[in-house]
Amino acid sequence: MKIEIAGQNAFIVYFGDQASATVSAQIQAAVNNIYNSMADCLVDLVPSYASLLVIFDLDRSEPFAIRRILRAALSDLDTVDASAGELVTLPVYYSLESGPDLEVIAERGNISIEDVIDIHQQQEYRVYAIGFAPGFAYLGEVDERIAAPRLATPRQKVPRGAVAIADRQTAVYPAVSPGGWNLIGLCPTRMFDPARNPSMPVKAGDRIRFDAITREQFLAQGGEL
Amino acid sequence: MSGFLVRQPGLLSLLHDRGRYGAHKLGLTTGGPLDFVAFDWANRLLENDANATCLEIGFGGLQLEAQLDTRFVITGASAPCKLNGDTIDQWQSRDIHAGDQLEIGFASAGTRAYLGVSGGFNIEPSFGSSSTVLREKIGGLRGDRLQAGDHLPCAAAKQSQHYQLDEAQRPNYGDEARLRVVLGYQQAAFDPIQQWRFFNSEYRLTDRCDRMGFRLEGENVHSDMVSMLSEGICLGAIQIPADGQPIVLMNDRQTIGGYPKIGSVIALDCARLSQLSPGSRVRFEAISIEQAHNIHCLARARFLRTVPELC
Numbered sequence: 001m002k003i004e005i006a007g008q009n010a011f012i013v014y015f016g017d018q019a020s021a022t023v024s025a026q027i028q029a030a031v032n033n034i035y036n037s038m039a040d041c042l043v044d045l046v047p048s049y050a051s052l053l054v055i056f057d058l059d060r061s062e063p064f065a066i067r068r069i070l071r072a073a074l075s076d077l078d079t080v081d082a083s084a085g086e087l088v089t090l091p092v093y094y095s096l097e098s099g100p101d102l103e104v105i106a107e108r109g110n111i112s113i114e115d116v117i118d119i120h121q122q123q124e125y126r127v128y129a130i131g132f133a134p135g136f137a138y139l140g141e142v143d144e145r146i147a148a149p150r151l152a153t154p155r156q157k158v159p160r161g162a163v164a165i166a167d168r169q170t171a172v173y174p175a176v177s178p179g180g181w182n183l184i185g186l187c188p189t190r191m192f193d194p195a196r197n198p199s200m201p202v203k204a205g206d207r208i209r210f211d212a213i214t215r216e217q218f219l220a221q222g223g224e225l
Numbered sequence: 226m227s228g229f230l231v232r233q234p235g236l237l238s239l240l241h242d243r244g245r246y247g248a249h250k251l252g253l254t255t256g257g258p259l260d261f262v263a264f265d266w267a268n269r270l271l272e273n274d275a276n277a278t279c280l281e282i283g284f285g286g287l288q289l290e291a292q293l294d295t296r297f298v299i300t301g302a303s304a305p306c307k308l309n310g311d312t313i314d315q316w317q318s319r320d321i322h323a324g325d326q327l328e329i330g331f332a333s334a335g336t337r338a339y340l341g342v343s344g345g346f347n348i349e350p351s352f353g354s355s356s357t358v359l360r361e362k363i364g365g366l367r368g369d370r371l372q373a374g375d376h377l378p379c380a381a382a383k384q385s386q387h388y389q390l391d392e393a394q395r396p397n398y399g400d401e402a403r404l405r406v407v408l409g410y411q412q413a414a415f416d417p418i419q420q421w422r423f424f425n426s427e428y429r430l431t432d433r434c435d436r437m438g439f440r441l442e443g444e445n446v447h448s449d450m451v452s453m454l455s456e457g458i459c460l461g462a463i464q465i466p467a468d469g470q471p472i473v474l475m476n477d478r479q480t481i482g483g484y485p486k487i488g489s490v491i492a493l494d495c496a497r498l499s500q501l502s503p504g505s506r507v508r509f510e511a512i513s514i515e516q517a518h519n520i521h522c523l524a525r526a527r528f529l530r531t532v533p534e535l536c
Contacts, residue, residue: 004409004410005407005408005409005410005488005514006409006410006457006459006462006489007407007409007459007460007461007462007488007489007491008407008461008489008491008492008514008517008518008521009459009492009521010409010459010489012409012410012456012457018454019454043246043247044246044247044248044249044255045249045250045457046249046250046456046457046458046480046481047250047457048454048455048456048457048481049454049455049456050454050456051454051456051457052457053249053456053457053458053459055459058518058521058522059525062518063514063515063518064515129455129481130250130251130252130480131252131455131479131480131481131482132252132479132481133252133360133361134251134252134253134361134363135251135252136252138455192251192252194351194352194363199251199352200251203250204250
């Protein structure tokens, strides 16, 4: 673990060179420790793939003291259980109707469309980071057989709930937006709803599973086609 | 609640408090006034809470009609300001009455003016803040910039003492700035020659400067980073993509990003930068995190010890 300066009131902690279940669990444990030990000196935290940005209040503390608090908060993370993290299941209506890029991914991997759908559901993913847009959770890592590069020309409009793949990451679009990821299905769960508390069903460090539903179930759960 | 009616919305008028904190975990950015110094003075001259909601008037062109009696002040960018057609001074609180017309023309020095009213505008907070972030459609009114016909709610205020900031204390925005930088993030990936170039060249503001980031042009700077994982970005972070041209990330920046960063401009100088127009010249200067802390404390102490004059 390495603590580096990010800015006048921010440090960034690096937990390794790449994302993994262990790193993700360590970051989540560090988030909890830092909430407790920094209390009102803390302004905000940004957990990401293998790092944690810690922003502190210069009116309530100063860099030297914060570095000391961080060292203590990060001291006992080696024993963190890599399987930690809340499990959240997201329903997905996989079909050519809801996932226009299923065919391309199947061709690319020389497998059937059913295989793509099975492989996507077979494993557990980690929420590595939340960003890009409110509620956009980056999940990793997808099986190499269904990994696919971003589209050469991004779509002008990706629907809310679109389940998508880019390289070895997968995500559910929280709102209608332009996007260059490959679309394989639709999820009826709202990934970001400002009117709700909590406004997201997942947080960084959670474990995610996808579960296939039918068109009827998708519509019954509030999905829109 | 009564308040102000928007007759002309101006180019980019946005309601802001000091910003949205603690919501990065949802992917929400900070927002808040680009020039927090001018914003803080607006609230101070009205004896408001430091986090009271003001209007950030980007570039100008705003016309409002008061629907009640209250006090107001305009700080920040210099712009021709008129109350019922009569020219009025900025950085000075004054009375306004129901039916009065307030006009803030286009900025002649600086880019962002701040309009404060007694008690602040009364805006329902989203995720703990009234700050408007257009990209996220959150905060302010409908998550949007002001539109003609909008209503800005605020409370009536008794007419009482008025305050002004001494002219010598008012900022002079000009068209150049020295931006102090705390080295950090991937700074080690910029070799000494690249760092020398960065800190010894003049950069110009391009016309692609907005609340997310200010793109500069000048000497190319390159890092040894081939690729990196996306990571959290703080205010003022200087991102240098493959084209070698720096981008200073501002209040509405995305919360994570995967471009190498050489360090971060201190908040006070981000505020200065935000008042510059395209074509303005800036230079970067490296300082230590301890110096940055001293500069912050000194500025804070000066702000608190500068007593507004009664007028």
